[in-house]
Amino acid sequence: MMFDGDPLIELSHIGFAYRDAGAGDVAAGDADDYAANRAVLADFSLTVNRGECVALLGPNGIGKTTVMRIINALEFPDSGAYRFGGTPVTREQVESKNSLFAKALHQRIGFVFQNSDTQLFCPSVEEEIAFGPTQMGLPDEQIVQRVNDMIDLFALAALRERAPYRLSGGEKKRVAIASVMSMNPDLLVLDEPTDGLDERNTAVLVRVLRGFVDIGKTVLFSTHHHDIVHQLDARIIHMGQ
Numbered sequence: 001m002m003f004d005g006d007p008l009i010e011l012s013h014i015g016f017a018y019r020d021a022g023a024g025d026v027a028a029g030d031a032d033d034y035a036a037n038r039a040v041l042a043d044f045s046l047t048v049n050r051g052e053c054v055a056l057l058g059p060n061g062i063g064k065t066t067v068m069r070i071i072n073a074l075e076f077p078d079s080g081a082y083r084f085g086g087t088p089v090t091r092e093q094v095e096s097k098n099s100l101f102a103k104a105l106h107q108r109i110g111f112v113f114q115n116s117d118t119q120l121f122c123p124s125v126e127e128e129i130a131f132g133p134t135q136m137g138l139p140d141e142q143i144v145q146r147v148n149d150m151i152d153l154f155a156l157a158a159l160r161e162r163a164p165y166r167l168s169g170g171e172k173k174r175v176a177i178a179s180v181m182s183m184n185p186d187l188l189v190l191d192e193p194t195d196g197l198d199e200r201n202t203a204v205l206v207r208v209l210r211g212f213v214d215i216g217k218t219v220l221f222s223t224h225h226h227d228i229v230h231q232l233d234a235r236i237i238h239m240g241q
């Protein structure tokens with residue numbers, strides 16, 4: 001099966017530069033210099049095995065979010081190779097029409113954005129959590145089961161009918177994570193997940209992520225908070241050294 005090989009994540013010698021901002025100002029002959037000057041990632045490699053919990057650390061602007069966007073196939077490397085579960089992930093595969101590739105990949109990887117507002121769009125917490133399983137075409141009773149499991153796991157019973165956009169930051173984060181975990185992904189990628197969370201919400205997050213790793217699943221997150229790295233006993237990857 002696609003994506004079932006090992007290791008789970010393999011980024012090999014990745015080079016990456018953003019091209020959108022100001023690219024039009026550059027004379028044609030300077031394109032290579034421009035890319036080299038603006039490279040966010042140069043010869044970046046990372047391997048994550050199944051069942052690992054890995055923390056990406058490093059200063060602002062070093063490329064942590066970019067690495068996560070590449071893993072989630074929201075950006076594609078200029079050079080080097082990315083394999084997920086042994087399967088090469090390329091722009092051609094992901095963007096090809098009539099392909100189940102992108103859908104299958106996005107069921108395997110749950111991406112929790114740094115800003116929950118970019119992730120939450122349903123009228124109620126319950127519908128937000130049901131959205132992924134519904135898109136996957138699961139039968140109704142399984143959807144209900146998954147929603148109830150997530151409501152319990154994240155202590156969301158009192159918020160079930162509430163509009164996600166009206167919740168507090170910590171509540172939004174719990175709903176955002178619940179809404180990707182309800183698809184039962186192999187990998188959770190979380191961008192600065194404890195940013196702005198109080199102690200109680202951080203404790204819920206740590207408990208959930210530990211449980212996820214305990215059943216053999218994989219977690220990759222970026223953070224500036226060393227306490228959560230220790231609480232999760234995460235392997236540390238320092239970027240920019």
Ligand SMILES: Nc1ncnc2c1ncn2[C@@H]1O[C@H](COP(=O)(O)OP(=O)(O)O)[C@@H](O)[C@H]1O
Nearest residue numbers: 018020021040059060061062063064065066067
């Ligand atoms: N969409 C974008 N267009 C152009 N440059 C970007 C874009 N997103 C990020 N960058 C730049 O890429 C670099 C790495 O950013 P990022 O991956 O967000 O770093 P980190 O998450 O470690 O703070 C920064 O210099 C940032 O300004």
Ligand SMILES: [Mg+2]
Nearest residue numbers: 064065066191
């Ligand atoms: Mg970032």
